[in-house]
Amino acid sequence: MIPAIQKWPEELAARYREAGYWRGETFGAMLRDRAGRFADRTAIVAGDTRWTYAELDARADAVARGFAALGFRAGERVVVQLPNVAPFFSVVFGLFRAGILPVFALPAHRSTEIEHFLTRTEARGYVITDTFEGFDYRALAAEVRAKVPALGHVIVAADDAGPFTPLAAVEKHDGPLPEGPLPSDVAFLQISGGSTGLSKLIPRTHDDYIYSLRGSNEICRMDETSVYLGALPIAHNYPMSSPGTFGTLHGGGTVVLSPSPAPDAAFPLIAREKVTITGLVPPLALVWADAARTTTHDLSSLKVLQAGGAKLTPEVARRIQAVFGPVLQQVFGMAEGLVNYTRLDDSEEVVTETQGRPISPDDELLIVDDDDRPVAPGTPGNLLTRGPYTIRQYFNEPEANARSFTPEGYYRTGDIVLLRPDGNLVVQGRAKDQINRGGEKVSAEEIEDHLLAHPGVFDAAVVSIPDPYLGERSCAFVIPRKSVPEGAGLRPLALKSWVRERGLAAFKVPDRVVFVDSFHTTAVGKVSRKDLRATLRQRLLEADAAEA
Ligand code: OOB
Secondary structure, X not given: OOOOOOOOOHHHHHHHHHOOOOOOOOHHHXXXXXXXXXXXXXXXXXXXXXXXXXHHHHHHHHHHHHHHHOOOOOOOEEEEOOOOOOHHHHHHHHHHHHOXXXXXXXXXXXXXXXXXXXXXXXXXXXXXXXXXXXXXXXXXXXXXXXXXXXXXXXXXXOOOOOOOEEHHHHHHOOOOOOOOOOOOOEEEEXXXXXXXXXXXXXXXEHHHHHHHHHHHHHHHOOOOOOEEEEOOOOOOHHHHXXXXXXXXXXXXXXXXXXXXXXXXXXXXXXXXXXXXXEEEOHHHHHHHHHHHOOOOOOOOOOOEEEEEOOOOOHHHHHHHHHHHOOOXXXXXXXXXXXXXXXXXXXXXXXXXXXXXXXXXXXXXXXXXXXXXXXXXXXXXXXXXXXXOOOOOOOOOOHHHHHHHEOOXXXXXXXXXXXXXOOOOEEEEEEOOOEEEEOOEEEEHHHHHHHHHOOOOEEEEEEEEEEEOOOEEEEEEEEEEOOOOHHHHOOOHHHHHHHHHHOOOOHHHOOOEEEEOOOOOOOOOXXXXXXXXXXXHHHHHHHHHHHHO
C-alpha cells in the first residue's frame, strides 16, 4: 500500500484548491479526456511509430489491465527505465491509470542505482527495453534480480524480451480496468539529483504535477498545435514537465521523440515534424547553435528553445540567440517542484541574464543566510521554497527530510540565488556538494563512498571543476594507501574503472583523479568535508592556472 507520505497541511491544500491550482484531475482522466477531444490527432511520434491520442489511450488501458492481472495493486511501485521510445507513454499512463507508481530511472543508470531504487521503493516490477546505445538492459535486469529477490516481474517493452515478459504479453491480459487513484494520491516517484549520497525519491501527486503542467503550458503557450521534441532523456523531470512531453499531452499537442539529442538526430526531426518547442541543457544548446549555422535542415518552425538544468551564461545565451533568433527561454527548476521560466515576451536582457521567475503566484521564495535569516534585498543567499507543486518530504527518508526541509515546510534547494527587483532570479552558485555536469547531477558523497571502498584508497574527496563545455566536471582527490599493494601502484584509470565497475551511471565516473599525500589544509586540521572540498578545489584551480 502507499506508504505514509506527509502532504501539504490541510489549510494550505484548501487554499491551493480554492485558488484553482489543484483541480482534482488524475493523469488517467487527463489522457481519457484528451483522447475524447483529440482522438485522431497524433500524440506520439517515435521512429516509425505514430500513435494517435485514441491509440495511446487504448494502450494505456491495456497496460493498466495487464498489470492488474499480474497482481499489481494501487500504491505499489514499478521501476521504469526506458529511453525515448513510444512505450514509455503507454506504460507510464497505464500505471497511472492503475494507481501504480512508476519510479523514473534514467537510461544511464546501472545496477547500483537500480538496486537502490528497487529496494528503497520495494518495487515488485521493473520495466526496461531490450538494448539501447549498445547496452543490454536484460543483462542488467538479470543482475539486479539476482540481488533483489522481491523483484517479481521484469517486463521488456521491446521485441526481444529474452528470459523476461514482453510488454505485448502484459497488454493481452483482458481483465477489468482497475479503479483509479485519487487526485491527491502520489502519482509517481521522481529521483533527486542527490547531494548527500544516493538519489532520494520524490513523491509527486496527480494534483500538484498537473498544476505545474497547466502553469507551464500557459507560460510556454502550449496548445494542440504545439509539437515538442523530446531530445533529452524523457524520464527526467525537465523534459517531462517543463512543459515537456507531459505538458504537450496535457495541451493536446504532439510529442516527437529523438533517440539522441545530437543535431544529426534532432534536426531532421524538427524539419520533418515542424517541431515548435524543445528543451536542452546549456552545453547542448551550444552544440545546436554551432550546428545550426551550417545545417541544411529547416529549423524555422522552432518558436521556443529552452535551456535549463544548469547555469546558462549570458555569453552562451547571446550565442544561441545570434543563431536561432529570439526563441530562447531559460528554465531553472528541480524535480522536487519549483520551476522558474523567463517569459516569451520578456526583454532580451531578462532572457539573457536571468533564470526567470516561478510558475505560480503561490510559489513562496525565501532567500536566507546560513542561519536561515533573510538576506538584504539584492544580495545572494540560499534559496528556500514551498508552494503548490513543491514536495514537503522525500519518500521514506526521515534523516534527509530533517535536513532538506525547514520546520515551516520550505524545501532547501541548495542553490544560491539573487532575486532582482523585477522578480527574476539569477542563480549564482550552489551550497550543496554536488557536481552539475551539464545538467547531470553527481553527488560528491556518493562517489567518495565508492572510492573509499577501494582497498588502495585511504581517503577521497570529490569536487567540481570548471569546464568550458559542460560547465562543470568532477575531480576526485585521492590519498592512496601506499602501505598496501593496491594503493602503491594506483593509477587514475584504474580508479575510474573501479567506479564504473561498481555499477554506476557513466556520468558519475570522476573525470579527473588527482593523487595527494594528505588533505591537511591548515595547521589546525579539523575541517568539515565541505570546507575540505572547497580548499582542494581552490588549490587545484590555482595550480592549473599557474601551469597555464
Ligand atoms: C532540473 O532538475 P534536477 O532535479 O535534475 O536538478 C535541480 C538542480 C537545481 O537545484 C539547480 O542546482 C540546478 O539543478 N539547475 C540550474 C538550472 N536548472 C536547474 N542551475 C542553474 N541554472 C538553471 N537554469 O535540473 C530541472 C527540473 C525542471 C526544470 C528544469 C530543470
